[in-house]
Amino acid sequence: MSGAPTNGHAHGAEEVHRPTLEELKERKLYTRQRVHEGQETITVSMGPQHPSMHGVYQAVVDLDGEIIVRTRPGIGNLHRGVEKLAEQMTYHQFIPVTDRLDYVASFAMNHGYCEAVEKLMGVEVPRRARYIRTIAHELTRLANHILWLGVHIMDFGAQTFFLICFRDREYILDLFEMVCGARLTHSYARIGGVSKDLPEGWVGRCRSVVDFLPKRFDEYERLITSNRIFNKRARNIGIFTSEDCNAWRITGPTLRSTGVARDLRKDEPYAAYDEVDFEVAVEYNSDVYDRFLVRMKEMRESCKIIRQCLDNLPDGPYLADDAAHVLPLKKNVLRDSAAMIQDFMHVIHGPHVPKGEVYRAIEVPKGEMGVYIVSDGGPKPQRLRLSTPSFYHGQAVPAMFEGEMLSDSVGIFGSIDVVLGDCDR
Amino acid sequence: MEMSLPLTFAAGLLWGAAAFTIVGALTAGLVLAERKVSARIQGRVGPMHTGPHGALQTIADMIKLVMKEDVRPARADATAFRLGPLLVAVPAILSLAVIPFGAPLVMRDLNVGVLYFLAIPGVTVIGLLLAGWASYDNYSFLGGLRSSAQFISYEIPRSLTVVTVVMLAGSLSTVDVLDAQATVPYAVLLPFSFFLYCVTSLAEINRLPFDMPEAESELVAGYHTEYSGFRWALFFLAEYAGFFAAAAFGAVLFLGGGNGPLLPPIVWLAVKTAALLFIGMWIRFTLPRFRADQLMRLAWKVFLPASLANLVLAALIMRALGS
Numbered sequence: 001m002s003g004a005p006t007n008g009h010a011h012g013a014e015e016v017h018r019p020t021l022e023e024l025k026e027r028k029l030y031t032r033q034r035v036h037e038g039q040e041t042i043t044v045s046m047g048p049q050h051p052s053m054h055g056v057y058q059a060v061v062d063l064d065g066e067i068i069v070r071t072r073p074g075i076g077n078l079h080r081g082v083e084k085l086a087e088q089m090t091y092h093q094f095i096p097v098t099d100r101l102d103y104v105a106s107f108a109m110n111h112g113y114c115e116a117v118e119k120l121m122g123v124e125v126p127r128r129a130r131y132i133r134t135i136a137h138e139l140t141r142l143a144n145h146i147l148w149l150g151v152h153i154m155d156f157g158a159q160t161f162f163l164i165c166f167r168d169r170e171y172i173l174d175l176f177e178m179v180c181g182a183r184l185t186h187s188y189a190r191i192g193g194v195s196k197d198l199p200e201g202w203v204g205r206c207r208s209v210v211d212f213l214p215k216r217f218d219e220y221e222r223l224i225t226s227n228r229i230f231n232k233r234a235r236n237i238g239i240f241t242s243e244d245c246n247a248w249r250i251t252g253p254t255l256r257s258t259g260v261a262r263d264l265r266k267d268e269p270y271a272a273y274d275e276v277d278f279e280v281a282v283e284y285n286s287d288v289y290d291r292f293l294v295r296m297k298e299m300r301e302s303c304k305i306i307r308q309c310l311d312n313l314p315d316g317p318y319l320a321d322d323a324a325h326v327l328p329l330k331k332n333v334l335r336d337s338a339a340m341i342q343d344f345m346h347v348i349h350g351p352h353v354p355k356g357e358v359y360r361a362i363e364v365p366k367g368e369m370g371v372y373i374v375s376d377g378g379p380k381p382q383r384l385r386l387s388t389p390s391f392y393h394g395q396a397v398p399a400m401f402e403g404e405m406l407s408d409s410v411g412i413f414g415s416i417d418v419v420l421g422d423c424d425r
Numbered sequence: 426m427e428m429s430l431p432l433t434f435a436a437g438l439l440w441g442a443a444a445f446t447i448v449g450a451l452t453a454g455l456v457l458a459e460r461k462v463s464a465r466i467q468g469r470v471g472p473m474h475t476g477p478h479g480a481l482q483t484i485a486d487m488i489k490l491v492m493k494e495d496v497r498p499a500r501a502d503a504t505a506f507r508l509g510p511l512l513v514a515v516p517a518i519l520s521l522a523v524i525p526f527g528a529p530l531v532m533r534d535l536n537v538g539v540l541y542f543l544a545i546p547g548v549t550v551i552g553l554l555l556a557g558w559a560s561y562d563n564y565s566f567l568g569g570l571r572s573s574a575q576f577i578s579y580e581i582p583r584s585l586t587v588v589t590v591v592m593l594a595g596s597l598s599t600v601d602v603l604d605a606q607a608t609v610p611y612a613v614l615l616p617f618s619f620f621l622y623c624v625t626s627l628a629e630i631n632r633l634p635f636d637m638p639e640a641e642s643e644l645v646a647g648y649h650t651e652y653s654g655f656r657w658a659l660f661f662l663a664e665y666a667g668f669f670a671a672a673a674f675g676a677v678l679f680l681g682g683g684n685g686p687l688l689p690p691i692v693w694l695a696v697k698t699a700a701l702l703f704i705g706m707w708i709r710f711t712l713p714r715f716r717a718d719q720l721m722r723l724a725w726k727v728f729l730p731a732s733l734a735n736l737v738l739a740a741l742i743m744r745a746l747g748s
């Protein structure tokens with residue numbers, strides 16, 4: 001793990017007290033002690049049709065007054081058997097299905113899958129494609145965090161903020177629309193690169209967006225970070241220490257809010273992350289408020305990364321020239337017989353894949369997303385297993401809810417950023 | 426003038442129908458205004474299609490609500506379920522009776538008008554509790570409990586705040602309170618009272634940041650989760666009638682109501698009420714919401730001592746004014 005960069009709270013230069021693990025455990029224990037066994041409880045079902053539950057997650061909670069005693073989570077309402085579907089599809093065909101995992105950050109899903117397949121096939125991705133992927137991935141992270149922020153603040157009752165966030169997310173969706181035609185389900189990554197090159201004028205437009213967004217973030221900070229009601233509500237609730245996070249395999253911003261500077265972009269760099277300079281956002285209080293701060297910081301870092309990638313964007317191909325594993329450039333297919341045969345073989349038969357197993361994890365906006373592929377040498381995976389962050393985060397919910405108040409439950413659930421498409425698969 | 430009992434009854438029915446119509450129209454206007462204000466704050470346009478600039482949208486909504494099927498949960502307590510919305514809506518309409526809209530438009534100049542205004546909404550608590558309990562639903566039940574706790578808690582600092590006005594005016598009649606402000610409105614003499622009144626009123630009428638009873642992020646819609654159609658419309662009506670009454674009463678108590686140069690009193694009161702209503706809407710679409718226990722702590726540990734201190738302050742001001 002890389003060294004933890006220092007990062008003060010919103011108070012500026014003022015020295016911030018960093019709670020030790022013991023202190024955090026004590027705070028957590030204080031919450032847990034509000035649960036008394038043997039009390040008469042009433043049962044309330046939060047979801048899957050609850051108006052403010054995120055997606056079709058169900059949490060049946062037993063309440064002692066306003067205190068949550070027990071939580072029974074229910075997932076699987078959005079199960080589509082994605083992993084089984086993968087076994088019926090060639091490696092190329094599965095890319096659009098990955099869009100439907102975490103539909104809020106679909107490029108990140110494309111990217112994670114392609115990285116794993118490339119590792120299996122040993123495909124070398126051209127430098128320009130790696131830069132484009134980095135830009136697209138960070139734009140996805142921005143879109144994801146902005147949407148998360150709006151919804152999360154609405155969990156605490158502020159309605160207007162939701163619409164402000166949606167408006168700002170539009171700028172990013174417009175950028176994606178320019179580059180691949182789709183606003184939500186991008187399917188932009190391909191094995192060995194990306195499907196299309198950046199269109200004319202895109203770089204300038206993207207630069208103006210990432211220059212503009214930090215100004216919006218300043219406005220968010222003015223509205224939320226120092227808002228007394230939000231501070232009162234979000235501090236010291238949903239404490240989940242680094243130990244808890246390890247026990248429940250929680251990653252991403254939630255883990256980074258506990259003082260652990262784990263970020264696969266830094267620890268096991270992929271795409272162009274080893275060529276850009278950025279900081280891993282870390283906070284220490286392990287509560288809902290600090291998860292918010294981590295994501296605010298990450299959004300600023302994303303803008304920084306995109307700006308650097310745009311400055312250093314190399315020329316060259318955007319798709320690897322590798323006939324056995326990679327689709328040909330579309331523009332050549334109807335002109336060049338070799339490309340046409342390559343296209344035909346990939347579409348009808350599929351790529352040539354070596355036998356073997358591979359695991360590849362990348363840092364998607366919600367945490368670590370891992371793809372495990374077992375190949376028997378055929379054009380379709382023998383077994384494909386996805387390890388998506390929302391699944392692990394969703395199962396930790398009962399541990400997080402214990403002893404918290406019903407009013408905070410929605411806020412706590414929101415703070416770990418679960419998308420049910422990602423969780424149920 | 427003595428009237429026979431049936432005649433009195435008929436007259437009462439007529440007055441009641443008139444009051445209901447007026448309050449209904451008021452609510453329609455207020456809902457439209459709120460939708461337009463919220464749209465403006467959120468960078469939208471709001472309703473645009475029904476009538477010019479969506480002016481008839483709330484009328485259409487009301488017709489829809491009245492024509493809806495009357496749904497009652499199978500296990501709900503039928504009598505209490507029906508009684509709940511009535512006990513919420515009727516006090517909200519009744520509380521408008523003592524507001525002096527201008528010389529000929531005071532429905533009743535009670536000599537205890539201020540007390541009446543504070544006391545009547547107390548009945549609402551029973552309605553909310555009944556509605557929440559009778560629905561046979563945990564969201565409603567919790568919502569009903571929360572709202573009754575909140576109502577009772579915030580009624581105390583609110584009443585204590587209004588007492589300062591009564592002290593200065595020397596009368597419980599709303600008309601006398603208005604007359605006492607002929608030169609200087611009480612918002613100038615008692616700015617702290619005015620502030621306290623506005624904040625506790627927001628809590629009293631269940632609006633953000635104090636809209637705990639119907640906190641939709643955890644309790645779906647609180648006590649009225651199971652209600653639909655006309656019964657739900659009654660809750661809605663009560664909410665907006667209460668909002669309007671609190672603003673109008675605030676304008677009377679602290680801003681000199683209909684007092685003002687040139688324009689007739691009714692216009693002045695409308696302007697002042699509208700200003701308070703706008704602030705209420707502005708707050709609703711800007712702030713997040715408090716948590717139930719924080720709300721209670723705020724009521725008992727902050728607002729109650731503050732309103733008591735305010736009482737002493739008002740006494741000192743009275744002394745200084747030499748009245």
